[in-house]
Amino acid sequence: MNIITKLAVAASLATALTSVSIAQDNLNDLVVGFSQIGSESGWRAAETSVTRQEAEARGIDLKFADAQQKQENQIKAIRGFIAQGVDAILVAPVVATGWDDVLTEAKEAEIPVILLDRGVDAPEDLYLTSVASDQVKEGRVAGEWLVAEVGEEECKVVELQGTVGSTPAINRKKGFEEAIAGHDNITIARSQTGDFTRAKGKEVMEGFIKAENGGADICAVYAHNDDMAVGAIQAIKDAGLKPGTDIKVVSIDAVPDIFAAMVAGEANATVELTPNMAGPAFDALSAYLADGTEPEKFIITESKLYTPDDNPQAEYDTRKGLGY
């Protein structure tokens, strides 16, 4: 590269860096409301911590509202943010339906809304963007892992679903069913909600074990999140069986506790869901406020499969301080 080219590259890099920092500076002192679902899982706790950190790093004044799992509380919080005249709103919608009115109110008040980690059944023009994983893919990745793992063996699966009516529960079920379709040796024998919590996951798994010959007839548990899987692992142990061996355990999130279970040989696979939805959300907001750049309507995060072959101890160590 000659000196002229080098200078040109340096100049364009400098311009690019300047415009990035100008774009990010435009969030300084902005007031952003965040309607969070609650704290049902380790993943959710991490998302809350990371959102606070991402906001602080950009000088954003984040107004946090915990909805304690209730949509009515989320709607109330969003109306409160609108009344305060915040600059933008983040919302992790607990369920998919029932958002049209409040999102229309935000739109009429010209407050951009960004959805985090779950989707809504509402017209797309009511929100700026949605930052989430491809939840059908997550279920598919989990199901494909099981298909490869059991081969031709007969395998009765019990499924712990997430919160009824939430997009991850709907889509993770769909993706898993797609993956096992055509593999007649794999059947979902029982399926019930564990509401994404550890306690409910344990309770529902205890019922499954009782109903399935003390667990002897269960080949695998598929949990829509790791917390329910951790609850199920406890139920399997309490029944005198070995999780990970007598009953395979596959779930979604990749929280530290599932890696600890993998290290102990008690969990077999998890699909990663990053807790950093806020970073891409704030970047999109920054560009939009800078010059009206419309972000992609759906910003999709990665869905990587982890198994005991992926050094679970190292994964545990990397994640354990991150607010899970």
Ligand code: AHR
């Ligand atoms: O919407 C994301 C899901 O919600 C996470 O997988 C789960 O742990 C959380 O409660």
